[in-house]
Amino acid sequence: MIDELNDIPALVPKLLVQLASLGSITQAATALNVSQPAASKAIRNAEIRLGVELIRRDNRPLELTQEGQLIAEYAKQQQEKEDALIQQLRQIKKEGAGTIKIASFGASASTHILPNFIQRISQSSPNIKIEIYEYTDEGALSALREGRVDFAIIVDKQALDLDIIPVMTDRLVALVNENDTLSKQPTLSVQEIMSRDFILTKGGSEALIREWFYLSNASLKAKHTAVQLTSILALIRAGLGISIVAELAVPDSHPNIKVIPLMPEHPRPICVARKAGSFSSHAAKSAWRCFEARLQ
CATH class of the missing domain: 3.40.190.10 (Periplasmic binding protein-like II)
Known part of the structure; x- marks a missing residue:
């Protein structure tokens, strides 16, 4: 039955919706801007295809059979869904939903x-x-x-x-305990960094940090590693080493820790x-x- 329904021209369900309201094929055809003969032929062909009558032709005004009502109700539901979809698409286009x-x-x-x-x-x-x-x-x-x-x-x-x-362009910076003599330096070189135990971040900047050491012709040797920046800051405050992180990652408040640019700089x-x-x-x-x- 589904295949037969798919073979019915889209005009027929619309005609049945109009006919249920108007009671006349002529008026239903006029409402849909088609001729009365074309409307009657479409309905008759659909009845033949489905093997059931869709209209009670002995009544005036015309009425739908139960089968015709099923198709008309289905068509109304589809139209309501289509209207809702169109409204949603219009809202998306207009308001960016x-x-x-x-x-x-x-x-x-x-x-x-x-x-x-x-x-x-x-x-x-x-x-x-x-x-x-x-x-x-x-x-x-x-x-x-x-x-x-x-x-x-x-x-x-x-x-x-x-x-x-x-x-934007970020850069790598060193994090140094404020009591470390290196905290007085305006910049830090790879040799100065390597003079202390190094705390390596296992977060997003690790690859960039390794690249900076490589470009500086130095071998990175990490004494400690940590994923969370809060852990790295705690290790530095405890005097357990220094670290390098991306400047954007440094929190606004970082007591007892100095942020020092690297030399050479390594932009990101x-x-x-x-x-x-x-x-x-x-x-x-x-x-x-x-x-x-x-x-x-």
């Missing part, structure tokens, strides 16, 4: 970068909902490439499969990225335009 997912490389990006972007998005499209997921830098990149998020705040990769918008370009190609939603497209507006 929808949900976007953004990956960031931990608290530093979420704290210092995303609030500004979210504010921009909310101002232009107040009905967009935003979900933030925190990863390491590589984890954020993987989530983006696997389609689990719409955008990612990452260290600039210059990858061909990504569209990127520069956001940060960008917002998306997979090249089409957008997953209108909301994502609207959000990307907000990101692009930052460059203008």
Whole structure:
């Protein structure tokens, strides 16, 4: 029966809806801007196809049979769903409704970068909902490439499969106990860093830190390791060594610890990225335009 119903022209259910209200094929046809003969033929062919009568023709005004009422009710429900869908799409287009997912490389990006972007998005499209997921830098990149998020705040990769918008440039800095003589230095070299026990972060900046040691022709030797920055700060306060982290990751309050730039500096370009190609939603497209507006 489903196949037969699919074979019925879309005009027939609409005619039955109108006929149930108007009681006349002529008036139903006029309401749908078709001729009366075409309407009658369409209904008759549908009856033949289905093997049941859809109209009680011996009554005036005309009435639908139970089978005709079933089809008319089905058509009304479909029309209501279609109307609701159209309304929802119009709202999405007009107000930017929808949900976007953004990956960031931990608290530093979420704290210092995303609030500004979210504010921009909310101002232009107040009905967009935003979900933030925190990863390491590589984890954020993987989530983006696997389609689990719409955008990612990452260290600039210059990858061909990504569209990127520069956001800011971060840098590596040393964290030193204020009682350490190195805390008086304006900058710290790799030799000075290596003169102390080193505490290596296992968070998102580890690869960049290793790269800085490599470019400085030095071998990184970590005495301690930690994932959480709070743990690293506690170890430094206890006089157990010094560390290097991304400057954005340093909390506003870090008592008893000095933040010292490295020499040579090692910048960390940060960008917002998306997979090249089409957008997953209108909301994502609207959000990307907000990101692009930052460059203008």
